[in-house]
Amino acid sequence: xxxxxxxxxxxxxxxxxxxxxxxxxxxxxxxxxxxxxxxxxxxxxxxxxxxxxxxxxxxxxxxxxxxxxxxxxxxxxxxxxxxxxxxxxxxxxxxxxxxxxxxxxxxxxxxxxxxxxxxxxxxxxxxxxxxxxxxxxxxxxxxxxxxxxxxxxxxxxxxxxxxxxxxxxxxxxxxxxxxxxxxxxxxxxxxxxxxxxxxxxxxx
Numbered sequence: 001x002x003x004x005x006x007x008x009x010x011x012x013x014x015x016x017x018x019x020x021x022x023x024x025x026x027x028x029x030x031x032x033x034x035x036x037x038x039x040x041x042x043x044x045x046x047x048x049x050x051x052x053x054x055x056x057x058x059x060x061x062x063x064x065x066x067x068x069x070x071x072x073x074x075x076x077x078x079x080x081x082x083x084x085x086x087x088x089x090x091x092x093x094x095x096x097x098x099x100x101x102x103x104x105x106x107x108x109x110x111x112x113x114x115x116x117x118x119x120x121x122x123x124x125x126x127x128x129x130x131x132x133x134x135x136x137x138x139x140x141x142x143x144x145x146x147x148x149x150x151x152x153x154x155x156x157x158x159x160x161x162x163x164x165x166x167x168x169x170x171x172x173x174x175x176x177x178x179x180x181x182x183x184x185x186x187x188x189x190x191x192x193x194x195x196x197x198x199x200x201x202x203x204x
Contacts, residue, residue, distance in 0.1 A: 020049075020051060020055065021059075021069075021073075023049040023050060023051065024045060024046075024049045024051065024055075024056060024059075024060070024066070025066075025069065025070050025073055026049070027044075027045045027046075027048035027049035028040070028045050028066050028067070028070050029070065029108055030048060031044050031045055031048060032070075032108065032111045032112065032115060033106035033107070033108045033111050034106060036111055036114060036115070037063075037111070037114055037115035037118045037119070040063050040066075040067075040115070041063065042056050042057060042060075042062065042063060042066070045066060063119065064119045064120070064121035064122060065121065067112075067115055067116075067119050067121065067122035067125070068121045068122055068124075068125040070112070071112065071122060071125040071126050071128075071129050072125060072129075074129060075128070075129050075132055079133075079136070080136075081094065081136055081137045081139055081140055082094055082097075082140070083143075086144075086147075086149065087140060087141070087143070087144035087147075087149050087150070087192055087195075088188060088189060088192050090140045090143075090144075091140070091164045091187075091188030091191060091192060092184050092185045092188040092189075094137065094140070094164070094165065094188075095164065095165060095168055095183070095184030095185070095187055095188050096184045098165055098168045098169075098184075099168050099172065099179055099183065099184050102168065102169070102172040102173065102179075103172060103179045110173060112126070113126070113173065134157075134158050134161055134162075137157070137161050138157040138158070138161075140157075140161070141155055141157035141160055141161070141195075142157070144195075149192075149196065150195055150196060151196075151198050151201055153198075153201050153202070154201060154202045155195060155200050155201055156200045156201070156202065157200075159200045160191055160194075160195045160200045163190075163191040163194065163195075163200070164187055164188050164190075164191035164192075165187070166187075167183060167186075167187040167190075168183065168184065168187065171183060
C-alpha cells in the first residue's frame with residue numbers, strides 16, 4: 001500500500017481511495033473497540049491500517065474527523081428494518097438486534113457512544129445517524145396502522161420507537177446489567193400495548 005491518497009478521487013468501484021478508506025475505518029473500529037476514545041490516535045490508526053499518517057491527516061485531519069466518517073459509513077450500510085408481519089414481532093426483532101450490538105465484546109456500538117461525548121463533531125454525526133435510523137423505522141408503525149394493529153388516528157412513530165428501544169439502553173448501557181434474553185420481547189410488548197391504547201396518538 002502506498003503512503004498517500006491520489007489528489008483526484010478514484011471513482012472506480014474498489015478503487016484505491018475506497019480501499020484506503022475501508023482500511024482506515026476498519027482500523028478506527030478496532031482501535032475504538034479495544035481501547036476506547038482515550039486510546040484513539042491518528043498515529044495508531046495509521047499504523048494499524050498500514051498507511052502513512054500523512055494520508056490520514058490529509059483526508060481526516062484528526063480523531064474527530066475519523067469518528068465522523070466512521071459514523072457516516074455506518075449510515076451508508078444498506079440496513080432495513082425488520083418485517084415480521086406484526087408490530088410486536090418487528091419491535092422484538094429490532095430490540096434483539098440492538099441487544100446483540102450492545103452485548104458483543106468488544107462492543108463497537110458502546111465504544112462509539114462513549115466517544116461521542118468527547119467529540120462535538122462525532123456527537124453531531126451520531127445524532128444525524130440516530131435520526132435517520134428512527135426515520136427508517138417509522139415504516140414499522142405505518143404498516144401496523146394499515147394492518148389495524150394501531151389506532152387509525154396519527155401515532156407518533158418516533159415516540160413509540162423510543163419507548164420500545166429505550167429499556168435496552170437503560171439496562172445494558174446505563175445500569176450495565178447482564179443481558180436479559182426476555183427483555184427485547186418484553187419491552188416491545190409494553191410499547192405495543194401502550195401504542196394500541198392510544199398512548200402515542202396526537203390529541204388532534
